[in-house]
Amino acid sequence: SYELTQPLSVSVALGQTARITCGGNNIGGKNVHWYQQKPGQAPVLVIYRDYNRPSGIPERFSGSNSGNTATLTISRAQAGDEADYYCHVWDIHVVFGGGTKLTVL
Amino acid sequence: EVQLVESGGGLVQPGGSLRLSCAASGFTFSSYEMNWVRQAPGKGLEWLSHITSASGTIYYADSVKGRFTISRDNAKNSLFLQMNSLRAEDTAVYYCARGGVYFDFWGQGTLVTVSS
Numbered sequence: 001s002y003e004l005t006q007p008l009s010v011s012v013a014l015g016q017t018a019r020i021t022c023g024g025n026n027i028g029g030k031n032v033h034w035y036q037q038k039p040g041q042a043p044v045l046v047i048y049r050d051y052n053r054p055s056g057i058p059e060r061f062s063g064s065n066s067g068n069t070a071t072l073t074i075s076r077a078q079a080g081d082e083a084d085y086y087c088h089v090w091d092i093h094v095v096f097g098g099g100t101k102l103t104v105l
Numbered sequence: 106e107v108q109l110v111e112s113g114g115g116l117v118q119p120g121g122s123l124r125l126s127c128a129a130s131g132f133t134f135s136s137y138e139m140n141w142v143r144q145a146p147g148k149g150l151e152w153l154s155h156i157t158s159a160s161g162t163i164y165y166a167d168s169v170k171g172r173f174t175i176s177r178d179n180a181k182n183s184l185f186l187q188m189n190s191l192r193a194e195d196t197a198v199y200y201c202a203r204g205g206v207y208f209d210f211w212g213q214g215t216l217v218t219v220s221s
Contacts, residue, residue: 042200088207093155094152096150096151096152
């Protein structure tokens with residue numbers, strides 16, 4: 001079965017750029033979606049189809065996907081960006097990455 | 106405003122059953138594919154099941170196939186998950202989520218605890 005690999009944690013200084021990766025075999029050939037989940041809350045879609053932002057998601061959030069790695073980039077990181085982030089693809093079925101905890105220092 | 110509200114969670118003994126519901130509003134429910142996703146305490150997201158708009162196609166994760174059944178009632182704007190033969194490892198918050206390729210709206214979840 002298809003697997004997605006994310007780092008358990010990523011730290012970023014306030015105002016700097018955070019990059020969260022999602023690795024998978026030839027993931028560049030799939031559509032990747034990203035969700036943000038804050039403690040005690042439901043997930044929120046932040047990027048769909050590799051790089052598209054839903055309405056209401058700040059331009060600071062961007063995505064890319066190539067080869068074996070998809071990346072969620074958060075520019076000018078804010079304290080409010082602290083959350084768990086999950087990548088998602090469809091293979092035969094839905095696959096989620098294990099999640100990455102983003103800490104803003 | 107799109108709203109998804111789950112209900113039906115609670116405490117159940119191992120081997121028992123529960124039926125979860127997800128009430129949808131603010132959009133044309135019958136036009137959208139829907140999903141159930143769960144999250145065990147302190148763990149990541151686990152997709153469980155997907156149903157197309159007219160219930161023509163249904164998928165299940167291997168972990169729940171044969172035990173869980175997804176269904177929907179488009180006339181009542183509702184999504185369901187019938188869960189049988191529950192195990193301790195089914196303890197989780199269960200979310201309904203709208204979408205086919207990606208999940209653009211999620212409910213707040215309902216907690217299911219399987220314990221004796």
